[in-house]
Amino acid sequence: MIVDVIVIGGGASGLAAAISVKKRNKQVLLIERENELGGILNQCIHNGFGLEVFKEEYTGPEYAYKFIEEFNDLKIDYLLNTTVIKLVKNGDEFVVTISSTAQGLKEIKAKAVIISSGCYERTRGQIAMPGERPRGVITAGSAQRYLNINGYMVGKKAFILGSGDIGLIMARRMHLEGAEVLGVAEIMPYSNGLNRNIVQCLNDFDIPLYLSHTVTNVESDDSKRLKAITIQQVDERFNPISGTEKRFEVDTLLLSIGLIPDITLLDDLSVEVDQKTKSSKINQAYETSVPGLFICGNSLQVHDLVDNVSKESSRAGNCTADFLENKFKPRKKINIIPGKNILYVAPQYLDFGWDFTDLIISFRSSKKLEKAIAKVYQGDNLVYQKRRTFVVPAEMETISFPYQELNDSQDIRVELEEL
Amino acid sequence: MAKEFICIVCPRGCHVSVDDLGKITGNQCKRGETYVINEMTNPKRVLTTTVKTIFPEVPRASVKTKEAIPKGLIYQAMALINQVVIEKEMHIGEVIIPNILNTGVDVVLTKEIRRKEER
Incomplete structure (x- = not known):
């Protein structure tokens, strides 16, 4: 048996992609490794989701439920508690190897695959953090899962490194659940989180934010549990300034130091990786350099708003249906290049074989x-x-604009001009 | 003593200050003034947290106050919500605590409580 499309991941991205493919009357199988659909939204119990898609403010689980309901109404096939462990392509067919307690190892074939596997958190190993290696140093997202899904507090006195939104949200959450949150340190001179979160997660509870500071020592107690950390101010080259040390006795250090698209499944396929997005390069149809292999959501680029994940993944699903209907002929592709003040762009290619009206480009500014x-x-x-x-x-x-007037021989460059 | 606020109405994030005479400065638009007046007189927040359940496969369920409640009541509301234990399957939106602390605001479930199906 061969299915039309396998969607890998049942979070915000996978749900939206599967729904849009199914609406085009294609056969879809979605594979989720957790015991429920919804992905990371299930642990994001705070509100602020859905303002763009639904014009209402939902919590993460509520936002996910909107999509899960539609997904179930469409009677889309799915597997839970199932991990994809290998993805290869034989001729025109994808072979997906899955593993689960219920079914053991099994191979499923598909004509197209959508990767919506999300992203993972950077850990202590990915930054140079001096000191000992005790228990109690944990990523903010893991702590969020333990607290909101499993009901465990990871500690009683916490400090947070990194001012990304997850770190700020967890500062408030741990404080409200009775932990003492002594502060948040951010190595940059500005916060990476939304203003709203600085105000409502830190200022509301008088949790100090130390900008241009980083953790420069980690101390362990006799039982190998975190005992204290030291933070230091850094100069403009991020070198610690001596004499600015502040020591905090804490049992928990939460890390909110960045997210990286999870594309480990693409290891056996020859996809072209963008060093800036740390994910596969794509054309405007969310297709990787492997025909029929599509990617969207946080596994394509780390988003700040789930609404954008849903919109993007829904478009990716539609493109996958186009692929199955042979609505494209690979013809000629040109590069889309990040220019002045641009950190990255996606898509990185415009493929003139695809029939489109508008070209949609996502980007981030570099300052x-x-x-x-x-x-x-x-x-x-x-x-x-x-x-x-x-x-x-x-x-x-x-940005989005019609592209009929573009020629197929010169590259496109995106710039941000400061006024 | 002047009081400082960061306006969160739009991404601009104006730093707005209010002096002892109630003079508001630093906002670049009218909405910033409204925001600061609300924050000075009656700041409100939506509270989101979790409650316990008796189901081992779903040990926690997420809840929220359906509307924003006065900021000063957040700790008391947490204490009340933390006493709740869900003992049956329930739907998203169902009321867990009606009219919490006489605010006129209900605390509702933000998650379906279903024992996990095998799949």
């Missing part, structure tokens, strides 16, 4: 710009421009 114009050039030709205000690296930007 904070109060007023800017997003400009798209082909060669010296300005093909699109749009004014933007308050562009910050922490917020993903999206």
Whole structure:
């Protein structure tokens, strides 16, 4: 048996992708490794989700449920407690090896695959953090899972490294559950989190935020549990300044130091990786360099708003259906290149074999710009421009414009011009 | 003593200060003034947290106050919510604590409580 599409991952991205493929009357099988659908949304119990898609403010589980209901109404096939351990392509067919307690090892074939496997948290091993290696140093997302899903507090006195949104949310959450949260240190001179979270998670509870500070020592007690940490101010080259040491006795250090797309499943396939997004390069149809292999959501690029994940994944699902209907012929592709003040762009290619009306490009700025114009050039030709205000690296930007007038021989460059 | 606020109405994040005479400065638009007046007079927040259940496969269920409640009542609300234990399967949106602390606001489930199906 061969299914039309296998969707790997049942979070915000996989649900939206599967729904849009199914609505095009394709056969879909979604594979989820957890014991329920919804992915990371299930542990994000705070509110603020859905303002763009539903024009209402939902909590994470509520937002997920909106999609799970639609998913179930469409009677889409899915497997829970099942991990994909290998993904290869034989000729035109994908072979997906799954593993579960219920079914053991099994191979399933598919004509197309959508990767919606999300992202993982950077850990202590990925930054140079001096000191001992005790228990009690844990990523903020893991602590969030233990607390909100399993009901365990990871500690009583906590400090948080990194001011990303998960760290800020966890500062408030642990404080409300009775832990003492002594502070948040951020190595950059500005926070990476949303203003709303700085105000409502830190300022509301008088939790101090130490900007331009990082952890420079970790101490262990006799039972190998975290005893204390030291933070230090850093200079503009991120070197610790001596004399600025502050020591905090804590049993928990939460790390909120960045997210990386999870594309380990692509190891056996020859996809082209973008060093900036740390994920596969794609064309405007969310297709990787392997025909029929699509990728979306946080496994494509780390998003700040789940609404954008849903919208993007829904488009990716539609493109997958187009692929199955042979609505494209690979013809000629040009590069889409990040220019001045741009950190990355996705897609990285425009493939003229696909039939499209609009080209949608996501990007992040490389610095904070109060007023800017997003400009798209082909060669010296300005093909699109749009004014933007308050562009910050922490917020993903999206532009959309018709591309019939583009030629298929010159690369496209996206720039942000400061005003 | 001037009081400092970061306006969260839009991504701009104006630093707004209010002096002893109630003069508001630093906001770049009218909405910032409204925000600061609300924050000064009656700041409110939606509280989201979890409650215990008796089901080992779903040990916690997430809940929220259906509307924002006065910021000053958050700790008392936490203490009340932490006493709740869910003992039956329930739906998203069902009321866990009606009219918490006489605010007129209900605490509701934000998650379906279903024993896990085998699949």
